[in-house]
Amino acid sequence: MSGDAASQAACETPFDAMARPQLPAWQELEAHAAAVSDTSLRALFDSDASRGTRLTAEACGLYLDFSKQRVTDETLQLLVKLARSAGVAERAEAMFRGERINVTERRAVLHVALRAPKSQQIFFDGEDVVPGVHAVLEAMGVFANDVREGRWTGHTGRPIRNVVNIGIGGSDLGPVMACQALRHVSDRSLTLRFVSNVDGTDFAEAVRDLDPAETLCIVSSKTFTTQETMANAGSARDWVLGALEDEAAIARHFVAVSTNADAVAAFGIDTANMFGFWDWVGGRYSMDSAIGLSTMIAIGPDGFRELLAGFHAMDEHFRSAPFDENLPVLMGLLAVWNTTFLGCRTLAVLPYDQYLARFPAYLQQLTMESCGKRVTLAGEPIDPAADGGYTTGPIYWGEPGTNGQHSFYQLIHQGTEVIPCDFIAFANSLNPLGRHHHLLMANVFAQAEALAFGKSSEQLVAEGCAEWLIPHRTFPGNRPSSTILADRLTPALLGSLIALYEHSVFVQGAIWNINCFDQWGVELGKQLAGKIVPELEATDEPELAHDSSTNALIRRYRRMRG
Numbered sequence: 374m375s376g377d378a379a380s381q382a383a384c385e386t387p388f389d390a391m392a393r394p395q396l397p398a399w400q401e402l403e404a405h406a407a408a409v410s411d412t413s414l415r416a417l418f419d420s421d422a423s424r425g426t427r428l429t430a431e432a433c434g435l436y437l438d439f440s441k442q443r444v445t446d447e448t449l450q451l452l453v454k455l456a457r458s459a460g461v462a463e464r465a466e467a468m469f470r471g472e473r474i475n476v477t478e479r480r481a482v483l484h485v486a487l488r489a490p491k492s493q494q495i496f497f498d499g500e501d502v503v504p505g506v507h508a509v510l511e512a513m514g515v516f517a518n519d520v521r522e523g524r525w526t527g528h529t530g531r532p533i534r535n536v537v538n539i540g541i542g543g544s545d546l547g548p549v550m551a552c553q554a555l556r557h558v559s560d561r562s563l564t565l566r567f568v569s570n571v572d573g574t575d576f577a578e579a580v581r582d583l584d585p586a587e588t589l590c591i592v593s594s595k596t597f598t599t600q601e602t603m604a605n606a607g608s609a610r611d612w613v614l615g616a617l618e619d620e621a622a623i624a625r626h627f628v629a630v631s632t633n634a635d636a637v638a639a640f641g642i643d644t645a646n647m648f649g650f651w652d653w654v655g656g657r658y659s660m661d662s663a664i665g666l667s668t669m670i671a672i673g674p675d676g677f678r679e680l681l682a683g684f685h686a687m688d689e690h691f692r693s694a695p696f697d698e699n700l701p702v703l704m705g706l707l708a709v710w711n712t713t714f715l716g717c718r719t720l721a722v723l724p725y726d727q728y729l730a731r732f733p734a735y736l737q738q739l740t741m742e743s744c745g746k747r748v749t750l751a752g753e754p755i756d757p758a759a760d761g762g763y764t765t766g767p768i769y770w771g772e773p774g775t776n777g778q779h780s781f782y783q784l785i786h787q788g789t790e791v792i793p794c795d796f797i798a799f800a801n802s803l804n805p806l807g808r809h810h811h812l813l814m815a816n817v818f819a820q821a822e823a824l825a826f827g828k829s830s831e832q833l834v835a836e837g838c839a840e841w842l843i844p845h846r847t848f849p850g851n852r853p854s855s856t857i858l859a860d861r862l863t864p865a866l867l868g869s870l871i872a873l874y875e876h877s878v879f880v881q882g883a884i885w886n887i888n889c890f891d892q893w894g895v896e897l898g899k900q901l902a903g904k905i906v907p908e909l910e911a912t913d914e915p916e917l918a919h920d921s922s923t924n925a926l927i928r929r930y931r932r933m934r935g
């Protein structure tokens with residue numbers, strides 16, 4: 374066998390045998406989508422008084438109401454049939470078994486091991502990985518407590534008061550989101566900052582008011598080669614050394630989180646101050662690994678373990694619950710239904726909780742780096758415009774309610790695009806303040822109701838609306854949404870909520886037959902930037918061989934910089 378053929382064989386997966394549009398369930402769903410296209414949510418609710426309680430599911434403290442999605446019982450049966458015929462359960466089991474389901478990178482996908490209890494065994498290449506996970510958690514716990522309780526001091530002996538996480542993508546978005554979401558249980562005497570953008574402004578503003586003598590920098594990077602992170606880490610080192618004027622200070626003010634010990638050592642961080650993780654943890658699935666060190670320092674080791682327990686509870690639910698009661702399966706199937714069969718291109722995630730302000734941004738990497746794919750696992754094109762093609766990954770976006778209501782909700786209610794929404798809300802506020810929480814919750818319930826049922830011209834006439842204004846004031850309704858309602862935002866609840874979306878993405882990927890664990894689409898821009906950097910920095914006029922637009926922009930930039 375040639376080298377190419379051997380690696381091709383090594384990448385073969387048993388899951389991609391049948392093109393999805395040839396599956397009977399897929400074809401039935403296509404016909405069904407056409408048949409129900411005229412059915413309104415109002416009609417569905419009118420004909421079934423129990424719809425609002427029947428089309429719901431509950432697990433891990435999360436109540437999912439999907440009755441306002443444009444689905445019938447038949448839709449759900451067909452979607453479940455599709456999940457079965459696409460091998461969702463088999464593929465999930467392969468993940469839990471540590472198989473290399475990330476075929477293009479020949480990697481296992483074992484983020485579920487990061488939150489497995491000590492008693493569980495999860496094997497990769499014949500080795501149980503769970504003890505290693507807990508060893509790192511223990512080490513993180515000791516370190517986090519040392520920082521929190523003032524035992525870990527800076528170079529001059531002063532306790533650490535500020536923690537700056539330097540990372541990007543999965544090494545940033547999860548920790549940023551979690552630290553914000555769990556601020557109410559975090560140590561308020563510590564200042565947490567996050568630096569991700571290579572724009573120097575990000576670093577400069579993050580440290581402007583911090584004293585290096587009281588600051589710990591966590592350089593978080595799976596590869597420890599990411600350009601943005603390395604540039605920021607270098608500037609952080611200059612900032613610390615500029616103030617403390619002693620190389621020995623690095624050991625007290627820098628720790629690393631990475632899988633690349635050599636690069637950590639080459640940067641100058643003692644690998645004794647490194648917290649490791651593994652090749653089988655994807656960047657966007659890593660916030661519950663050592664990448665969560667900043668989160669653990671903020672909320673403490675016990676809080677972090679609670680967060681992991683919440684993740685694990687959802688893992689177990691995903692693995693064991695029947696598909697029609699399985700929250701991640703239902704959410705994944707609804708995303709496929711809306712995207713592929715109803716033609717909705719985006720999905721809005723609207724948390725009615727200020728602490729979840731960064732949740733949509735976190736979800737953007739999780740969902741779009743995962744499902745933004747245009748070929749199947751076998752490398753076959755998936756061109757929605759071609760015969761037998763289909764649409765994959767929707768655009769996820771969102772903002773916390775109620776702010777979005779005074780911004781983009783107009784388009785969701787009356788625009789020409791249909792945008793399915795996930796509303797996320799909590800029965801109890803963490804900051805009870807007069808009537809605020811009732812006002813907040815009234816809004817979330819009202820928005821979902823308005824989207825589903827709209828306002829007809831008859832209603833407007835009955836209200837005495839001027840005839841010429843009726844088209845402008847009519848709400849078409851029939852706009853789908855799900856509502857996730859939980860008691861209150863605790864670390865465990867947050868873990869379950871994140872794992873819900875992680876596994877929902879898994880289900881979407883399995884049905885679209887794509888690899889939702891690689892991210893080749895980020896490579897080309899990185900390579901081209903690597904080529905352009907020396908062209909911008911050259912003292913002599915460089916020879917440029919880009920297209921005429923890129924050449925002109927580079928030349929203009931050089932002139933503007935003098």
Ligand code: F6P
Pocket residue numbers: 541542543544593594595596597598599602656657742892895
């Ligand atoms: O954006 C591409 C990516 O590889 C992400 O998948 C990853 O989360 C991010 O870069 C950061 O990578 P690293 O942790 O290796 O610095």
